[in-house]
Amino acid sequence: MASSYDLLHRGVQRWVRDQGWTELRQVQDRAIRAILSGDSDILIAAATAAGKTEAAFLPLLGRAADRDAGGIAILYIAPLKALINDQARRLGGLCDDLGLPLVRWHGDAPQGPKERARRNPRGVILITPESIEAMLIRRPTDARRMFATLEAIVIDELHAFLRGPRGLHLAGLLRRIEALGTRPRRIGLSATIGDPKIAAAWLRPDAPEAVTLIEAEGGQPELRLQVRGYAERDALVGTDAIDAEGRRIDGEADALSAVADHVWRNLRESNNLLFAGSRRNVEELADRLRRRSDEVGVPNAFLPHHGNLSRELREEVEARLKDGAVPTTAVATTTLELGIDIGSVASVAQLGAPRSLAGLRQRLGRSGRRADTPAVLRIYVREPAVPVDPLDRLRLPTVRAAAAVRLLLARFVEPPERHDPALLSVAVQQILSLTVERGGIAPAALHRALFASPPLALAPADLAALLRGMADAEAGLIEQAPDGLLMLGREGERITERRDFYANFESDEEWTLVAGGRTLGTIPLANAIAIGGLIGFAGRRWRITAVDDRARVVQVTTHPAGRLPMFENGSAEPIHDRLAAEMRAVLEDDDAPRWLDATAAGFLAEGRATWRVIGASGGGLIEAGRTTHLLTWRGSAFNHLAAVLFVAAGLHAEAHDIGVAIEGVTPGELGSRLPELMKLLDIRRLSESVEGLRREKYDGFVPESLLRAAWADRHVAMLPDLQALPRTIAAAAV
DNA sequence: GACCTGCTGCGGTTTG
Numbered sequence: 119m120a121s122s123y124d125l126l127h128r129g130v131q132r133w134v135r136d137q138g139w140t141e142l143r144q145v146q147d148r149a150i151r152a153i154l155s156g157d158s159d160i161l162i163a164a165a166t167a168a169g170k171t172e173a174a175f176l177p178l179l180g181r182a183a184d185r186d187a188g189g190i191a192i193l194y195i196a197p198l199k200a201l202i203n204d205q206a207r208r209l210g211g212l213c214d215d216l217g218l219p220l221v222r223w224h225g226d227a228p229q230g231p232k233e234r235a236r237r238n239p240r241g242v243i244l245i246t247p248e249s250i251e252a253m254l255i256r257r258p259t260d261a262r263r264m265f266a267t268l269e270a271i272v273i274d275e276l277h278a279f280l281r282g283p284r285g286l287h288l289a290g291l292l293r294r295i296e297a298l299g300t301r302p303r304r305i306g307l308s309a310t311i312g313d314p315k316i317a318a319a320w321l322r323p324d325a326p327e328a329v330t331l332i333e334a335e336g337g338q339p340e341l342r343l344q345v346r347g348y349a350e351r352d353a354l355v356g357t358d359a360i361d362a363e364g365r366r367i368d369g370e371a372d373a374l375s376a377v378a379d380h381v382w383r384n385l386r387e388s389n390n391l392l393f394a395g396s397r398r399n400v401e402e403l404a405d406r407l408r409r410r411s412d413e414v415g416v417p418n419a420f421l422p423h424h425g426n427l428s429r430e431l432r433e434e435v436e437a438r439l440k441d442g443a444v445p446t447t448a449v450a451t452t453t454l455e456l457g458i459d460i461g462s463v464a465s466v467a468q469l470g471a472p473r474s475l476a477g478l479r480q481r482l483g484r485s486g487r488r489a490d491t492p493a494v495l496r497i498y499v500r501e502p503a504v505p506v507d508p509l510d511r512l513r514l515p516t517v518r519a520a521a522a523v524r525l526l527l528a529r530f531v532e533p534p535e536r537h538d539p540a541l542l543s544v545a546v547q548q549i550l551s552l553t554v555e556r557g558g559i560a561p562a563a564l565h566r567a568l569f570a571s572p573p574l575a576l577a578p579a580d581l582a583a584l585l586r587g588m589a590d591a592e593a594g595l596i597e598q599a600p601d602g603l604l605m606l607g608r609e610g611e612r613i614t615e616r617r618d619f620y621a622n623f624e625s626d627e628e629w630t631l632v633a634g635g636r637t638l639g640t641i642p643l644a645n646a647i648a649i650g651g652l653i654g655f656a657g658r659r660w661r662i663t664a665v666d667d668r669a670r671v672v673q674v675t676t677h678p679a680g681r682l683p684m685f686e687n688g689s690a691e692p693i694h695d696r697l698a699a700e701m702r703a704v705l706e707d708d709d710a711p712r713w714l715d716a717t718a719a720g721f722l723a724e725g726r727a728t729w730r731v732i733g734a735s736g737g738g739l740i741e742a743g744r745t746t747h748l749l750t751w752r753g754s755a756f757n758h759l760a761a762v763l764f765v766a767a768g769l770h771a772e773a774h775d776i777g778v779a780i781e782g783v784t785p786g787e788l789g790s791r792l793p794e795l796m797k798l799l800d801i802r803r804l805s806e807s808v809e810g811l812r813r814e815k816y817d818g819f820v821p822e823s824l825l826r827a828a829w830a831d832r833h834v835a836m837l838p839d840l841q842a843l844p845r846t847i848a849a850a851a852v
Numbered sequence: 853g854a855c856c857t858g859c860t861g862c863g864g865t866t867t868g
Contacts, residue, residue: 197857225859248858256860284857396854425856452855473854621858690853774853 122150127180133212134176148332149173153305154181159322161276161306163314164334165483166457170307173332174272175209178305181269182241183216189267190235191218192242193295193302195250195288196274199224200458202244205274209242218242224249239264247288248620254294255554255614266299275456276306276317283540283622283814285320289573290548294555297567309457310334311479312531323572340492341482341527345519345711346380347718348373350503373500377469378406380498381447386411386419388464389439390447391454393481395470397424397685403469404449404657405680422657423450426628426685427639431656436460449657455480465494471519472497473691476531478522497523501721508732508740509747512705513725514775516718518693521700523713532694537832538573540622542824543814545569545576545584547622550595550606550614558603561585580824587821595819624815630671631655638674641683647672654680690775692754698776702751705729738850739785746785748847749777752839759804759833759840766798766807767791785850792844799841805830 122142123131134142142150145164152160154177162170175192182191196202206222213220219241221231225248235243236257243264253261271292279285296302306321308314314333319326350373381392381403394400400422407420421435432453438446439460448454455477466485472478485493499519505511548568553559559567561582569576576584585604588595594609606614613619628640629647638656651662659680664673705726714722732740740747750757757773764771769791770781780788798804805826812818817825 199858246858249860251858252860278857282856456856477855615860617859617861620860623857625858685854687854691855 122147125150125154126176127183127216129183129216130176130180130212133215143169143173145169145332145334146173146176150177152330152332153177157303159304159306159318159325159329160332161308161314161318161321161329162332163308163310163317164332165310167459167462168334171205171208171274174305174307175212178270178272179209179212179216179218179242182218185269187267188238188240190239190241190243190264191267191269192272193265193268193270194242194244194272194274195247196244197246197278197284198275198456198458199226199246201274201456202227202246204459205244213242220244235264236260239267247284247291250291250295251287251551251620254291255551255619258555261555262298265295268295268300268302270305271295271302272305272307273321274307276308276321277311278456280312280317280320281534281538283538283544286538286540286544286573287547287622289320289323290544290568293568293574294552309480309483311476312533316533320573341495342492343495343497343523343713344715345497345499345516345523345713345718346377346715347516347721348376348498348500349717350500351376374402375406377498377500378403378410381467382407382410382420385447385465385467386416387445388447389442389445389461390463390465390467391481391484392420392447392449392467392469393454394449394451395468397426397451398682399469400424400449400451401654401657401682405654405659405682407447407449408657417444419445420447420449420657423448423453425451425453426641427656428637430636431638439463452477454484460484462491464491465496467496467498469498471499471515472522473518473693473697474532475522475525475694475697478526479531482526499718499721508728508742511724511728512732513721513728514701516714516721517701517704517725518697518775519718520704520711520714520722521697523711524704525697525700530696532696535832537828539828539832540814541574541576542584542820542828543816544622545574545581546588546595546816546819547619548574549585549588549604550610551619553596553604553606553610554614558599558605560602561604564604580827583821583824587824588819593819622815628670630669631660631674632671633660633674633676642685643670645683652677652680654682690754693775695753695756698751698753701776706733738846739788741785744782744784746780746783746788747777748780748788748843750843751776755833756836756839759836760843762804762807763795763798763840763843766804767794785847788847792848795844795847799837799844801830801834801837804833 145162146169149162162173164170178192185191202222202224206220210220219235221235221243223232223243223245279288304321306317308317314331318329318331322329351371394403404420404422408418411418423432423435435448436458438444439448442461463485466481482493482495497519499515501513501515502510549564552564552567565578565581568574569581587593589597594607596610597605597607599605627643629643630640631638647662647665649662649665653660653674659677660674661677662672663675738749750760754773757778760778761771761773764778764780769783772779808829811825811829
């Protein structure tokens with residue numbers, strides 16, 4: 119059998135030799151054969167830096183070089199501008215050799231090459247979903263000329279599009295691109311997270327079984343992991359009070375200080391990633407770690423990395439990691455989860471128990487990527503020193519960390535939700551956008567073009583209701599011409615002309631922080647800003663020297679003290695049913711995992727002892743002062759639904775990680791409300807009690823009745839389990 | 853008690 123190398127275009131072969139590659143990776147070998155042997159859609163699932171890009175592009179570019187037809191041959195779509203820039207660097211030389219133009223097409227990319235590609239489309243375009251959106255509505259004629267001839271659409275980081283508004287948006291864009299000409303094959307590049315069949319179904323919804331799956335084989339590196347427990351040590355925990363000399367007024371005698379000590383001692387001399395969970399934690403930890411280095415007089419090895427830091431500061435951290443000359447540990451949020459090239463790291467650490475296995479796997483995938491090195495994972499868990507609430511005695515952070523490790527070893531990953539809550543919002547945007555692109559469209563054609571199949575499937579009656587809402591006088595988004603054609607209304611014109619129309623997510627207004635002409639990043643506008651004020655940001659401390667209210671620019675200069683800004687959005691990352699269930703399993707088990715340190719093992723033992731008492735007495739209801747905890751051991755979605763039930767009954771209830779807190783009632787009183795609760799167990803009726811349904815960018819234009827019906831559709835499958843709750847209450851309240 | 857992502861076209865100015 120011919121080697122896959124022999125199948126490649128001669129120019130591509132020459133380039134491969136010039137790289138000094140002695141062989142092609144297995145994923146590349148299989149992808150080359152699959153791509154050159156037909157026209158099927160293909161999903162390539164492999165770890166970051168496994169050579170997925172080359173696996174797709176080596177054969178595709180050879181084909182493109184041989185073809186006679188004009189027009190763009192390959193459209194590469196990525197979720198980040200930084201990835202487009204990375205790929206342009208990696209593929210630029212090869213495209214030059216083959217005489218194929220390679221054009222970066224995003225908001226920060228130069229105009230000249232885009233202009234040339236519009237006039238004489240050839241070769242490859244690397245683009246973001248938002249730039250596709252802009253091209254389709256601003257220059258539909260150019261878009262048709264460029265996209266009518268596509269042979270392949272390559273979607274990088276496909277797993278990032280499997281849930282949420284951006285994925286639905288891209289699904290709509292793909293349909294619109296296909297409507298312009300040929301039916302290009304789709305090639306998805308994905309991390310090895312979750313079920314590849316789900317990704318295949320997203321890639322080609324009408325023929326998922328025809329997608330060729332190419333998965334990297336085995337090669338699971340050895341995993342070394344530890345969960346480390348820390349007890350808070352005094353009552354000032356969580357304050358950010360800092361004195362003029364830059365010391366915390368509580369003297370840092372808290373658990374985070376002990377975590378920082380351990381991190382500083384163990385990670386200082388190698389490259390690592392420390393995921394801290396929130397921007398605030400990143401800043402807090404980076405500040406403490408830097409001060410430890412300052413006190414001893416050694417160079418600081420710990421640098422913050424999050425979405426509010428300027429591109430420049432983030433790229434410095436990424437370059438230090440990739441370069442490897444100076445030991446560097448990035449203290450990061452999720453910014454370093456996606457495939458920006460940062461080389462390999464010695465270990466991954468995480469502050470706080472994981473809430474998502476998908477996230478944990480993705481983070482772990484950054485470690486142990488060399489064949490002979492183990493992946494190393496540390497999880498730091500903090501617990502209250504003196505439990506106040508009975509729930510504290512269950513030691514749930516430690517239990518969740520243990521449950522997450524068990525599910526990690528069991529290879530569990532959360533699947534995406536079947537009904538995405540962003541569907542109606544994305545539908546509003548795509549209706550407006552397609553109306554502009556086509557200069558008017560009939561409702562039936564609209565349904566065929568966008569909404570006939572998943573993931574954007576919408577029943578004709580629901581589409582009609584949505585269109586009526588968009589057309590009503592108050593909304594004014596669309597109008598219907600006498601011949602039935604949909605046209606833009608006044609508000610529709612206004613919205614689609616704005617620059618922020620292209621993205622399907624909202625962005626908040628912010629202050630920009632500048633120090634000595636250098637942009638540090640941004641903080642939410644909600645932070646009070648005044649000259650003389652102190653700020654902790656980018657791992658350092660600053661004093662405000664000037665404020666430009668109109669431009670929203672704040673000048674700062676270094677200062678010994680600083681107070682961390684507010685970032686939080688007020689809701690926690692939801693957890694999945696399986697993780698909550700595994701937490702109970704951990705409590706009911708009696709094993710002694712070796713990967714718990716002594717403190718964490720002590721917390722686990724305490725949690726289990728507590729659960730033996732609570733569980734023995736039914737375990738459903740816990741009395742805590744005037745609050746009653748109903749423990750469901752289900753995930754956030756179910757607990758949210760249960761809270762809606764109690765709110766509908768006139769009670770004040772809030773969902774938490776493993777159940778619902780119902781305020782102002784004892785378990786006995788709750789039992790007496792049972793007949794009332796039973797009467798409410800109807801999903802339509804419950805949907806009337808839900809608040810805060812408008813969360814996505816264009817939800818404001820969706821009729822409320824549609825939003826409530828969609829909520830009911832998302833939750834109806836849980837109704838039988840909800841109906842079992844009153845029995846739990848009755849049993850426990852006796 | 854969370855995180856992340858994106859952006860046109862035009863007119864003016866500067867630079868090679």
